[in-house]
Amino acid sequence: xxxxxxxxxxxxxxxYGAVHALRDLDLDIPKGQVLGLIGxxxxxxxxxxxxxSGVHQQTEGQIHFEGKPxxxxxxxxxxxxxxxxxxxxTAMVPEMSIARNLxxxxxxxxxxxxxxxxxxxxxxxxxxxxxxxDVGLHLRSAEAPVKxxxxxxxxxxxxxxxxxxxxxxxxxxxxxxxxxxxxxxKVLDYVRQxxxxxxxxxxxSHNLHHVHEVSDRIVAFxxxxxxxxxxxxxxxxxxxxxxxx
Amino acid sequence: xxxxxxxQSKPEASAFLMLMFLTLVFSLLSPAFMTYGNFQxxxxxxxxIALVAMGVTILMISGEFDLSVGSVFALAPMVMVLAMAAGxxxxxxxxxxxxxxxxxxxxxxxxxxxxxxxxxxxTLGMLFxxxxxxxxxxxxxxxxxxxxxxxxxxxxxVDLLRVSIFWLLGVxxxxxxxxxxxxxxxxxxxxxxxxxxARDMGINxxxxxTTAFVLCSVLxxxxxxxxxxxxxxxxxxxGTGLELTAIAAAVIGGxxxxxxxxxxxGAVIGALLIAFIENIIILTRIDANWFRFAVGAMIVIAVTxxxxxxxxxxxxxxxxxxxx
Numbered sequence: 001x002x003x004x005x006x007x008x009x010x011x012x013x014x015x016y017g018a019v020h021a022l023r024d025l026d027l028d029i030p031k032g033q034v035l036g037l038i039g040x041x042x043x044x045x046x047x048x049x050x051x052x053s054g055v056h057q058q059t060e061g062q063i064h065f066e067g068k069p070x071x072x073x074x075x076x077x078x079x080x081x082x083x084x085x086x087x088x089x090t091a092m093v094p095e096m097s098i099a100r101n102l103x104x105x106x107x108x109x110x111x112x113x114x115x116x117x118x119x120x121x122x123x124x125x126x127x128x129x130x131x132x133x134d135v136g137l138h139l140r141s142a143e144a145p146v147k148x149x150x151x152x153x154x155x156x157x158x159x160x161x162x163x164x165x166x167x168x169x170x171x172x173x174x175x176x177x178x179x180x181x182x183x184x185x186k187v188l189d190y191v192r193q194x195x196x197x198x199x200x201x202x203x204x205s206h207n208l209h210h211v212h213e214v215s216d217r218i219v220a221f222x223x224x225x226x227x228x229x230x231x232x233x234x235x236x237x238x239x240x241x242x243x244x245x
Numbered sequence: 246x247x248x249x250x251x252x253q254s255k256p257e258a259s260a261f262l263m264l265m266f267l268t269l270v271f272s273l274l275s276p277a278f279m280t281y282g283n284f285q286x287x288x289x290x291x292x293x294i295a296l297v298a299m300g301v302t303i304l305m306i307s308g309e310f311d312l313s314v315g316s317v318f319a320l321a322p323m324v325m326v327l328a329m330a331a332g333x334x335x336x337x338x339x340x341x342x343x344x345x346x347x348x349x350x351x352x353x354x355x356x357x358x359x360x361x362x363x364x365x366x367x368t369l370g371m372l373f374x375x376x377x378x379x380x381x382x383x384x385x386x387x388x389x390x391x392x393x394x395x396x397x398x399x400x401x402x403v404d405l406l407r408v409s410i411f412w413l414l415g416v417x418x419x420x421x422x423x424x425x426x427x428x429x430x431x432x433x434x435x436x437x438x439x440x441x442x443a444r445d446m447g448i449n450x451x452x453x454x455t456t457a458f459v460l461c462s463v464l465x466x467x468x469x470x471x472x473x474x475x476x477x478x479x480x481x482x483x484g485t486g487l488e489l490t491a492i493a494a495a496v497i498g499g500x501x502x503x504x505x506x507x508x509x510x511g512a513v514i515g516a517l518l519i520a521f522i523e524n525i526i527i528l529t530r531i532d533a534n535w536f537r538f539a540v541g542a543m544i545v546i547a548v549t550x551x552x553x554x555x556x557x558x559x560x561x562x563x564x565x566x567x568x569x
Binding site: 106 | 426427428429431432434435438439442443444445447448505
């Protein structure tokens, strides 16, 4: 069991037209590890996570998830596998309620099939409140539109959403962008909790202090290739800066 | 719930208040306004305008726009009447007209989604193409409308109303429930409210938009058929300019051009408001050329009220947001 990596990629390449955005990536991530992914703009981090989350497809290479070959063509494929991505822009619809946002695309139905299902609004409201309470966010109602929430609360809802759907692997893309110090600390707390619950995390941030603080392991990308793979304990922020510049 | 809260959470609330207010003012302006006979006249064309406005509203919620509804309003019944003239029974002729409308919707969707053109441009092109097609297939002469049809089930008179108003209520109720209580309805709001988020959360936003385009077109075609049944005649130029009235009704009813906001009830209220204004201008013998001025002013007022209430909601956020 210990020998099996949670996620394993081999020989991953991505071309966007003439641009070689990801070059021959090999990477194994054990279950429950918080992996900090660092690199300058254009280093290939976003390309890698877009492949894992089903937004783009690799040009070449294999992905194994939980020991089985994984074919990730659409975002739904990734979600069905249990890979959830939390984007820096937080994938929320501002005018819609917290409950509706939590269940976007995966609504609870009283009857019917997906695409023609009658919503179970009461169950969604109840479960939404429980889910956000689980990440330490206490709101009076899940019916308020998410545009009324602060940036940190939004990230909390996004993480609650991922936890609620029992995602087994969470990709956090710049989750602390545009957040106040207090809210950033809260998000970093969420990340530590995730690792402690056995959820594998890929954490991406330009803020190397944040990455160093929460990650078990640091992987650096440059020009589409993996240039370093280190235990966090063996490195420090100045070394990390050198790696990516 | 406070008034402020209702104004913020119901997109049609400000239009509803305007409707109440103007109904009151108009009753005072003209004793003939609030009469049985007058309502009979005012409500006649409402199902036709409101059905088109509903389709436009739902499409606007999904984040797109349709300028071709006025032309489809003529094309679909033209196909139907020509089919009937060729001896095809009414139900099949109607189906043929609705399919023609659906095809227009599909083409609008394909141009917008596959070619990536703004729907404003795609459907502006379709406005001309569908109108031209209507005239071409009619051969330049409006075909005669069969006189011996039993049309009670769709435009028959029930007291001061026509049966078509029940079609409006029925279709409106179904669409309202679909939008608010079904998962697909939620996806329409999500697609228009934040397309990237909807897509990343696994919603097929292209399918959502295509469905909205087709629905909008089919509703416009159906509305055109109701008008043809009511007037018992068809002219290829029918519905010219209707796209602007329908969009005005949608916008007055609270639909946002940016997508993600709007309601079916709002579309009906918007259509009623426009019809009431037209009516009071006739009743009070004001120069009819003021009608467009009044509709224009109403658009600006309605959108301004919506903007003010939404901005007020935005300020509320910063007040309560930071103490969490």
